[in-house]
Amino acid sequence: MGIAYAVAAIDNSAEEVAWVVGDQPIWKSDIEEAYQSMLYEKAPINGDPYCVIPEQLAIEKLYLHQADLDTIEVSEGMIMQQVEQTINNYVAQLGSQDKVEQMFNKPMASIRDFLREAISNRSRVQQVQASLVKGIKATPSDVRRYFDKLPEDSIPFVPRTVEVQILTAAPAVPREEIENVKARLRDYAERVNKGESEFSTLAILYSEDPVSAARGGELGFAGRAQYVPEFTAVAFNLNDPKKVSKIVETEYGYHIIQLIEKRGDRVNVRHILLRPRVAEKDLEEAVVRLDSLRKDIITNNIPFEEAVAALSHDKDTRNNRGVMVNTNSMSSNHSTSRFEMSDLPQEIAKVVNDMTPGDISDAFIMKDPKTNQDIVALVKLSNRIEGHRANLSDDFQLIKGMYEQAQQTEVLKKWLEKKIAETYTRIEDGWRDCEFTHKGWIKASK
The missing domain is CATH 1.10.4030 (Triger factor/SurA peptide-binding fold)
Structure with missing residues:
Protein backbone atom coordinates (compact mmCIF):
# COMPACT_ATOMS: atom_id res chain seq x y z
CA MET A 1 0.00 0.00 0.00
CA ALA A 138 10.45 -25.11 14.18
CA THR A 139 11.43 -28.44 15.70
CA PRO A 140 9.76 -31.69 14.59
CA SER A 141 7.91 -31.86 17.91
CA ASP A 142 6.65 -28.26 17.42
CA VAL A 143 5.30 -29.23 14.00
CA ARG A 144 3.64 -32.40 15.33
CA ARG A 145 1.94 -30.54 18.19
CA TYR A 146 0.76 -27.84 15.79
CA PHE A 147 -0.65 -30.41 13.37
CA ASP A 148 -2.39 -32.40 16.14
CA LYS A 149 -4.24 -29.24 17.23
CA LEU A 150 -5.34 -28.21 13.73
CA PRO A 151 -9.11 -28.42 13.20
CA GLU A 152 -9.90 -30.90 10.44
CA ASP A 153 -11.32 -28.20 8.18
CA SER A 154 -8.02 -26.28 8.45
CA ILE A 155 -5.90 -29.15 7.14
CA PRO A 156 -5.19 -28.30 3.48
CA PHE A 157 -5.97 -30.62 0.61
CA VAL A 158 -2.81 -31.45 -1.34
CA PRO A 159 -3.43 -32.07 -5.06
CA ARG A 160 -1.87 -35.06 -6.78
CA THR A 161 1.86 -34.57 -7.20
CA VAL A 162 4.59 -36.48 -8.99
CA GLU A 163 8.37 -36.74 -8.83
CA VAL A 164 10.10 -37.15 -12.19
CA GLN A 165 13.62 -37.88 -13.42
CA ILE A 166 14.66 -36.93 -16.94
CA LEU A 167 17.37 -37.82 -19.45
CA THR A 168 17.72 -35.57 -22.49
CA ALA A 169 19.50 -35.62 -25.83
CA ALA A 170 20.05 -32.48 -27.90
CA PRO A 171 20.99 -33.29 -31.51
CA ALA A 172 23.62 -31.03 -33.04
CA VAL A 173 22.35 -28.22 -35.24
CA PRO A 174 23.63 -28.58 -38.84
CA ARG A 175 26.37 -26.10 -39.74
CA GLU A 176 24.40 -25.06 -42.82
CA GLU A 177 21.46 -24.05 -40.62
CA ILE A 178 23.69 -21.96 -38.34
CA GLU A 179 25.23 -20.17 -41.32
CA ASN A 180 21.77 -19.48 -42.70
CA VAL A 181 20.69 -17.89 -39.40
CA LYS A 182 23.84 -15.77 -39.26
CA ALA A 183 23.34 -14.64 -42.87
CA ARG A 184 19.81 -13.49 -42.06
CA LEU A 185 21.02 -11.54 -39.02
CA ARG A 186 23.85 -9.92 -41.03
CA ASP A 187 21.27 -8.87 -43.60
CA TYR A 188 19.04 -7.30 -40.92
CA ALA A 189 22.02 -5.47 -39.38
CA GLU A 190 23.13 -4.12 -42.74
CA ARG A 191 19.65 -2.84 -43.56
CA VAL A 192 19.48 -0.98 -40.23
CA ASN A 193 23.03 0.42 -40.49
CA LYS A 194 22.27 1.75 -44.00
CA GLY A 195 19.03 3.34 -42.81
CA GLU A 196 16.91 1.10 -45.04
CA SER A 197 14.92 -0.47 -42.19
CA GLU A 198 14.04 0.25 -38.56
CA PHE A 199 15.46 -2.28 -36.10
CA SER A 200 12.14 -2.32 -34.19
CA THR A 201 10.20 -3.20 -37.35
CA LEU A 202 12.52 -6.09 -38.17
CA ALA A 203 12.23 -7.33 -34.58
CA ILE A 204 8.44 -7.35 -34.76
CA LEU A 205 8.55 -9.26 -38.05
CA TYR A 206 11.34 -11.75 -37.45
CA SER A 207 12.56 -12.05 -33.83
CA GLU A 208 11.90 -15.38 -32.15
CA ASP A 209 11.70 -13.84 -28.69
CA PRO A 210 7.92 -13.30 -28.68
CA VAL A 211 7.79 -11.10 -25.56
CA SER A 212 10.30 -8.51 -26.73
CA ALA A 213 9.32 -8.82 -30.41
CA ALA A 214 5.90 -7.41 -29.55
CA ARG A 215 7.73 -4.30 -28.28
CA GLY A 216 10.02 -3.95 -31.28
CA GLY A 217 12.72 -6.04 -29.62
CA GLU A 218 13.02 -3.72 -26.60
CA LEU A 219 14.16 -5.45 -23.40
CA GLY A 220 13.88 -2.51 -21.00
CA PHE A 221 16.47 -1.22 -18.54
CA ALA A 222 18.52 -3.98 -16.94
CA GLY A 223 21.72 -4.48 -15.00
CA ARG A 224 24.63 -6.68 -16.03
CA ALA A 225 23.54 -9.64 -13.92
CA GLN A 226 20.18 -9.91 -15.68
CA TYR A 227 21.62 -11.24 -18.94
CA VAL A 228 23.81 -14.22 -19.77
CA PRO A 229 27.50 -13.21 -19.90
CA GLU A 230 27.86 -13.35 -23.70
CA PHE A 231 24.90 -10.97 -24.16
CA THR A 232 26.05 -8.65 -21.35
CA ALA A 233 29.57 -8.34 -22.80
CA VAL A 234 28.21 -6.91 -26.04
CA ALA A 235 25.12 -5.00 -24.83
CA PHE A 236 27.03 -2.96 -22.24
CA ASN A 237 29.80 -2.02 -24.68
CA LEU A 238 27.47 -0.47 -27.27
CA ASN A 239 27.76 3.31 -27.60
CA ASP A 240 26.09 4.31 -30.87
CA PRO A 241 22.26 3.91 -30.93
CA LYS A 242 22.33 4.08 -34.74
CA LYS A 243 24.54 1.02 -35.15
CA VAL A 244 23.84 -2.67 -34.69
CA SER A 245 26.11 -5.05 -32.78
CA LYS A 246 27.99 -8.01 -34.16
CA ILE A 247 26.21 -11.36 -33.96
CA VAL A 248 26.11 -12.73 -30.42
CA GLU A 249 25.78 -16.45 -29.67
CA THR A 250 24.15 -17.50 -26.38
CA GLU A 251 22.46 -20.65 -25.12
CA TYR A 252 19.19 -19.21 -26.46
CA GLY A 253 20.36 -18.79 -30.06
CA TYR A 254 21.91 -15.95 -32.09
CA HIS A 255 21.23 -12.25 -31.53
CA ILE A 256 21.91 -8.81 -32.91
CA ILE A 257 21.56 -5.90 -30.49
CA GLN A 258 20.88 -2.18 -30.78
CA LEU A 259 21.44 0.34 -27.97
CA ILE A 260 18.47 2.50 -26.96
CA GLU A 261 19.78 4.27 -23.84
CA LYS A 262 22.36 3.96 -21.08
CA ARG A 263 21.55 5.15 -17.58
CA GLY A 264 24.29 4.65 -15.00
CA ASP A 265 24.98 0.94 -14.63
CA ARG A 266 21.81 -0.05 -16.51
CA VAL A 267 21.17 -0.27 -20.22
CA ASN A 268 18.10 -0.52 -22.42
CA VAL A 269 18.58 -2.39 -25.70
CA ARG A 270 16.64 -4.00 -28.51
CA HIS A 271 17.52 -7.40 -29.89
CA ILE A 272 16.52 -9.80 -32.61
CA LEU A 273 16.79 -13.48 -31.71
CA LEU A 274 16.94 -16.29 -34.24
CA ARG A 275 17.22 -19.95 -33.28
CA PRO A 276 18.76 -22.47 -35.68
CA ARG A 277 16.55 -25.52 -36.12
CA VAL A 278 17.56 -29.11 -35.51
CA ALA A 279 16.96 -31.22 -38.63
CA GLU A 280 13.90 -33.48 -38.43
CA LYS A 281 15.95 -36.54 -39.36
CA ASP A 282 18.38 -35.83 -36.51
CA LEU A 283 15.50 -35.65 -34.03
CA GLU A 284 14.12 -38.94 -35.35
CA GLU A 285 17.55 -40.57 -35.02
CA ALA A 286 17.82 -39.30 -31.43
CA VAL A 287 14.41 -40.81 -30.66
CA VAL A 288 15.64 -44.18 -31.97
CA ARG A 289 18.84 -43.94 -29.89
CA LEU A 290 17.01 -43.13 -26.67
CA ASP A 291 14.44 -45.88 -27.26
CA SER A 292 17.36 -48.29 -27.63
CA LEU A 293 18.89 -46.92 -24.43
CA ARG A 294 15.56 -47.41 -22.63
CA LYS A 295 15.55 -51.09 -23.62
CA ASP A 296 19.12 -51.51 -22.33
CA ILE A 297 18.20 -49.88 -19.02
CA ILE A 298 15.21 -52.18 -18.56
CA THR A 299 16.80 -55.40 -19.94
CA ASN A 300 20.16 -55.07 -18.20
CA ASN A 301 18.78 -53.48 -15.04
CA ILE A 302 20.96 -50.37 -15.48
CA PRO A 303 20.05 -47.69 -12.91
CA PHE A 304 18.38 -44.77 -14.65
CA GLU A 305 20.62 -42.45 -12.61
CA GLU A 306 23.77 -43.99 -14.10
CA ALA A 307 22.47 -43.48 -17.63
CA VAL A 308 21.65 -39.86 -16.81
CA ALA A 309 25.12 -39.20 -15.38
CA ALA A 310 26.81 -40.68 -18.44
CA LEU A 311 24.63 -39.45 -21.28
CA SER A 312 22.14 -36.69 -20.42
CA HIS A 313 22.59 -33.37 -22.20
CA ASP A 314 21.15 -31.02 -19.57
CA LYS A 315 23.82 -30.35 -16.95
CA ASP A 316 21.41 -29.23 -14.21
CA THR A 317 19.42 -32.46 -14.11
CA ARG A 318 22.49 -34.57 -15.01
CA ASN A 319 24.22 -33.36 -11.86
CA ASN A 320 21.07 -34.05 -9.84
CA ARG A 321 20.65 -37.73 -10.80
CA GLY A 322 18.07 -36.63 -13.35
CA VAL A 323 15.71 -35.30 -10.69
CA MET A 324 13.61 -32.40 -11.93
CA VAL A 325 13.22 -29.51 -9.47
CA ASN A 326 10.04 -27.47 -9.30
CA THR A 327 11.22 -23.88 -8.98
CA ASN A 328 7.65 -22.57 -9.35
CA SER A 329 6.45 -24.18 -6.15
CA MET A 330 8.16 -23.35 -2.88
CA SER A 331 7.58 -25.33 0.29
CA SER A 332 8.84 -23.62 3.43
CA ASN A 333 11.04 -21.43 1.21
CA HIS A 334 12.80 -24.46 -0.30
CA SER A 335 12.53 -25.76 -3.83
CA THR A 336 10.93 -29.18 -4.15
CA SER A 337 11.07 -32.18 -6.45
CA ARG A 338 7.27 -32.50 -6.32
CA PHE A 339 5.20 -31.21 -9.21
CA GLU A 340 1.51 -30.74 -9.60
CA MET A 341 0.68 -31.82 -13.13
CA SER A 342 0.06 -28.20 -14.16
CA ASP A 343 3.62 -27.26 -13.09
CA LEU A 344 5.27 -29.76 -15.45
CA PRO A 345 6.16 -28.91 -19.05
CA GLN A 346 3.14 -29.89 -21.13
CA GLU A 347 4.90 -32.64 -23.06
CA ILE A 348 6.15 -34.29 -19.86
CA ALA A 349 2.78 -34.04 -18.12
CA LYS A 350 1.10 -35.77 -21.05
CA VAL A 351 3.58 -38.68 -20.90
CA VAL A 352 3.65 -39.00 -17.10
CA ASN A 353 -0.14 -38.97 -16.75
CA ASP A 354 -0.50 -42.64 -17.76
CA MET A 355 2.66 -43.96 -16.06
CA THR A 356 3.04 -45.76 -12.74
CA PRO A 357 5.98 -45.26 -10.35
CA GLY A 358 9.11 -46.94 -11.68
CA ASP A 359 8.03 -46.73 -15.32
CA ILE A 360 10.38 -45.26 -17.94
CA SER A 361 8.71 -43.58 -20.89
CA ASP A 362 9.33 -44.10 -24.57
CA ALA A 363 11.51 -41.39 -26.11
CA PHE A 364 9.62 -38.26 -27.11
CA ILE A 365 10.33 -34.81 -28.55
CA MET A 366 9.81 -31.73 -26.37
CA LYS A 367 10.79 -28.09 -26.14
CA ASP A 368 13.71 -27.34 -23.82
CA PRO A 369 12.13 -25.03 -21.16
CA LYS A 370 15.30 -22.89 -21.05
CA THR A 371 16.10 -22.48 -24.75
CA ASN A 372 12.82 -23.43 -26.46
CA GLN A 373 14.84 -25.73 -28.76
CA ASP A 374 13.59 -29.18 -29.75
CA ILE A 375 15.21 -31.94 -27.71
CA VAL A 376 14.50 -35.64 -27.13
CA ALA A 377 13.79 -37.04 -23.66
CA LEU A 378 13.17 -40.11 -21.56
CA VAL A 379 11.41 -39.65 -18.23
CA LYS A 380 11.09 -41.93 -15.24
CA LEU A 381 8.18 -41.53 -12.86
CA SER A 382 9.86 -41.84 -9.47
CA ASN A 383 6.82 -41.25 -7.28
CA ARG A 384 3.16 -40.36 -7.48
CA ILE A 385 1.31 -39.02 -4.45
CA GLU A 386 -2.45 -38.93 -4.99
CA GLY A 387 -4.51 -35.98 -3.84
CA HIS A 388 -5.08 -36.13 -0.08
CA ARG A 389 -5.50 -34.20 3.12
CA ALA A 390 -2.06 -33.14 4.30
CA ASN A 391 -0.34 -35.49 6.74
CA LEU A 392 2.98 -35.46 8.58
CA SER A 393 4.36 -38.45 6.71
CA ASP A 394 3.97 -37.07 3.18
CA ASP A 395 3.78 -33.33 3.75
CA PHE A 396 6.05 -32.45 6.66
CA GLN A 397 7.66 -29.47 4.88
CA LEU A 398 4.25 -28.05 3.98
CA ILE A 399 3.01 -28.32 7.57
CA LYS A 400 6.30 -26.95 8.92
Missing part, protein backbone atom coordinates in the same frame (compact mmCIF):
# COMPACT_ATOMS: atom_id res chain seq x y z
CA GLY A 2 3.02 2.28 0.30
CA ILE A 3 2.93 2.94 -3.45
CA ALA A 4 0.32 5.63 -2.93
CA TYR A 5 2.29 7.57 -0.34
CA ALA A 6 4.99 8.44 -2.86
CA VAL A 7 2.55 10.83 -4.54
CA ALA A 8 1.32 12.56 -1.40
CA ALA A 9 1.56 16.25 -0.67
CA ILE A 10 2.51 17.60 -4.11
CA ASP A 11 -0.07 20.23 -3.23
CA ASN A 12 -1.62 19.17 0.03
CA SER A 13 -2.75 22.55 1.28
CA ALA A 14 -6.37 21.79 0.42
CA GLU A 15 -6.20 18.04 0.88
CA GLU A 16 -8.23 16.17 3.46
CA VAL A 17 -6.32 14.39 6.21
CA ALA A 18 -7.87 11.02 7.07
CA TRP A 19 -5.44 9.71 9.69
CA VAL A 20 -2.39 10.96 11.55
CA VAL A 21 0.17 8.40 12.77
CA GLY A 22 2.87 9.90 14.95
CA ASP A 23 3.62 13.10 13.07
CA GLN A 24 2.80 11.61 9.65
CA PRO A 25 -0.51 12.41 7.91
CA ILE A 26 -2.35 9.98 5.70
CA TRP A 27 -4.11 12.06 3.07
CA LYS A 28 -7.35 11.07 1.42
CA SER A 29 -5.46 11.19 -1.90
CA ASP A 30 -3.05 8.55 -0.54
CA ILE A 31 -5.98 6.25 0.08
CA GLU A 32 -7.57 6.91 -3.32
CA GLU A 33 -4.29 6.25 -5.17
CA ALA A 34 -3.71 3.04 -3.24
CA TYR A 35 -7.27 1.94 -4.04
CA GLN A 36 -6.79 2.57 -7.76
CA SER A 37 -3.47 0.72 -7.70
CA MET A 38 -5.06 -2.31 -6.02
CA LEU A 39 -7.91 -2.32 -8.53
CA TYR A 40 -5.45 -2.26 -11.44
CA GLU A 41 -3.35 -5.06 -9.96
CA LYS A 42 -6.52 -7.00 -8.99
CA ALA A 43 -5.26 -7.25 -5.43
CA PRO A 44 -7.82 -8.63 -2.95
CA ILE A 45 -9.42 -6.11 -0.57
CA ASN A 46 -10.95 -7.93 2.37
CA GLY A 47 -13.54 -5.45 3.53
CA ASP A 48 -14.42 -1.79 3.06
CA PRO A 49 -11.45 -0.29 1.13
CA TYR A 50 -11.84 2.99 3.05
CA CYS A 51 -11.23 1.07 6.26
CA VAL A 52 -8.73 -1.54 5.04
CA ILE A 53 -6.41 0.75 3.05
CA PRO A 54 -5.89 3.52 5.65
CA GLU A 55 -5.08 0.89 8.27
CA GLN A 56 -2.56 -0.72 5.93
CA LEU A 57 -0.96 2.67 5.25
CA ALA A 58 -0.82 3.34 8.99
CA ILE A 59 0.83 -0.03 9.63
CA GLU A 60 3.42 0.75 6.97
CA LYS A 61 4.24 4.02 8.73
CA LEU A 62 4.82 2.16 11.99
CA TYR A 63 7.23 -0.24 10.29
CA LEU A 64 9.02 2.61 8.52
CA HIS A 65 9.43 4.45 11.81
CA GLN A 66 11.07 1.31 13.22
CA ALA A 67 13.26 1.10 10.12
CA ASP A 68 14.43 4.65 10.84
CA LEU A 69 15.22 3.70 14.45
CA ASP A 70 17.14 0.63 13.27
CA THR A 71 18.87 2.69 10.52
CA ILE A 72 17.76 0.18 7.91
CA GLU A 73 18.84 1.21 4.44
CA VAL A 74 18.38 -0.33 1.01
CA SER A 75 20.66 -0.47 -1.99
CA GLU A 76 19.79 2.33 -4.42
CA GLY A 77 21.02 0.18 -7.32
CA MET A 78 18.79 -2.69 -6.31
CA ILE A 79 15.78 -0.39 -5.91
CA MET A 80 16.28 1.22 -9.33
CA GLN A 81 16.68 -2.20 -10.93
CA GLN A 82 13.30 -3.22 -9.47
CA VAL A 83 11.80 0.08 -10.63
CA GLU A 84 12.90 -0.59 -14.21
CA GLN A 85 11.65 -4.19 -14.04
CA THR A 86 8.26 -2.93 -12.83
CA ILE A 87 8.07 -0.35 -15.62
CA ASN A 88 9.09 -2.99 -18.16
CA ASN A 89 6.27 -5.22 -16.90
CA TYR A 90 3.77 -2.37 -17.23
CA VAL A 91 4.99 -1.66 -20.77
CA ALA A 92 4.68 -5.36 -21.65
CA GLN A 93 1.11 -5.45 -20.32
CA LEU A 94 -0.08 -2.15 -21.83
CA GLY A 95 2.00 -2.06 -25.02
CA SER A 96 3.89 1.24 -24.74
CA GLN A 97 5.36 3.80 -22.34
CA ASP A 98 2.73 6.31 -23.45
CA LYS A 99 -0.03 4.01 -22.19
CA VAL A 100 1.80 3.57 -18.87
CA GLU A 101 1.95 7.36 -18.50
CA GLN A 102 -1.77 7.55 -19.28
CA MET A 103 -2.52 4.91 -16.64
CA PHE A 104 -0.59 6.81 -13.94
CA ASN A 105 -1.61 10.22 -15.34
CA LYS A 106 1.95 11.48 -14.93
CA PRO A 107 5.20 11.56 -16.94
CA MET A 108 7.67 8.68 -16.82
CA ALA A 109 10.13 10.59 -14.59
CA SER A 110 7.40 11.04 -11.96
CA ILE A 111 6.38 7.40 -12.28
CA ARG A 112 9.99 6.36 -11.58
CA ASP A 113 10.09 8.57 -8.46
CA PHE A 114 6.72 7.19 -7.38
CA LEU A 115 7.83 3.57 -7.78
CA ARG A 116 11.24 4.20 -6.25
CA GLU A 117 9.73 5.37 -2.94
CA ALA A 118 7.13 2.59 -2.97
CA ILE A 119 9.67 -0.18 -3.58
CA SER A 120 12.14 1.31 -1.10
CA ASN A 121 9.44 1.47 1.57
CA ARG A 122 8.34 -2.10 0.89
CA SER A 123 11.91 -3.36 1.13
CA ARG A 124 12.52 -1.55 4.43
CA VAL A 125 9.27 -2.90 5.89
CA GLN A 126 10.24 -6.44 4.87
CA GLN A 127 13.63 -6.06 6.54
CA VAL A 128 12.00 -4.95 9.81
CA GLN A 129 9.59 -7.90 9.66
CA ALA A 130 12.42 -10.35 8.92
CA SER A 131 14.35 -9.03 11.92
CA LEU A 132 11.33 -9.46 14.21
CA VAL A 133 10.70 -13.11 13.22
CA LYS A 134 14.27 -14.29 12.66
CA GLY A 135 14.36 -16.21 15.97
CA ILE A 136 11.46 -18.49 15.05
CA LYS A 137 12.67 -22.07 14.63
CA GLY A 401 5.81 -23.93 6.66
CA MET A 402 2.25 -23.48 7.96
CA TYR A 403 3.50 -23.62 11.57
CA GLU A 404 6.27 -21.11 10.94
CA GLN A 405 3.88 -18.78 9.13
CA ALA A 406 1.41 -18.95 12.03
CA GLN A 407 4.18 -18.17 14.53
CA GLN A 408 5.47 -15.26 12.45
CA THR A 409 1.96 -13.83 12.08
CA GLU A 410 1.46 -13.95 15.85
CA VAL A 411 4.81 -12.27 16.58
CA LEU A 412 4.10 -9.46 14.10
CA LYS A 413 0.56 -9.01 15.42
CA LYS A 414 1.79 -8.59 19.01
CA TRP A 415 4.55 -6.21 17.91
CA LEU A 416 2.09 -4.08 15.94
CA GLU A 417 -0.45 -3.85 18.73
CA LYS A 418 2.29 -2.79 21.17
CA LYS A 419 3.51 -0.21 18.65
CA ILE A 420 -0.04 1.06 18.11
CA ALA A 421 -0.51 1.51 21.87
CA GLU A 422 2.74 3.51 22.11
CA THR A 423 2.14 5.74 19.07
CA TYR A 424 -0.01 8.88 18.83
CA THR A 425 -2.80 8.19 16.37
CA ARG A 426 -5.69 10.39 15.30
CA ILE A 427 -8.46 9.19 13.02
CA GLU A 428 -10.71 11.92 11.64
CA ASP A 429 -14.51 11.80 11.70
CA GLY A 430 -15.82 9.84 8.76
CA TRP A 431 -12.90 7.39 8.92
CA ARG A 432 -13.45 5.92 12.39
CA ASP A 433 -16.53 3.73 11.88
CA CYS A 434 -14.58 0.60 10.94
CA GLU A 435 -13.77 -2.87 12.21
CA PHE A 436 -9.98 -2.68 12.16
CA THR A 437 -7.72 -5.72 11.98
CA HIS A 438 -5.60 -4.53 14.92
CA LYS A 439 -6.75 -3.24 18.28
CA GLY A 440 -5.90 0.13 19.74
CA TRP A 441 -6.24 2.62 16.90
CA ILE A 442 -9.29 4.43 18.30
CA LYS A 443 -8.07 4.23 21.90
CA ALA A 444 -4.74 5.66 20.84
CA SER A 445 -6.46 8.57 19.11
CA LYS A 446 -8.29 9.78 22.21
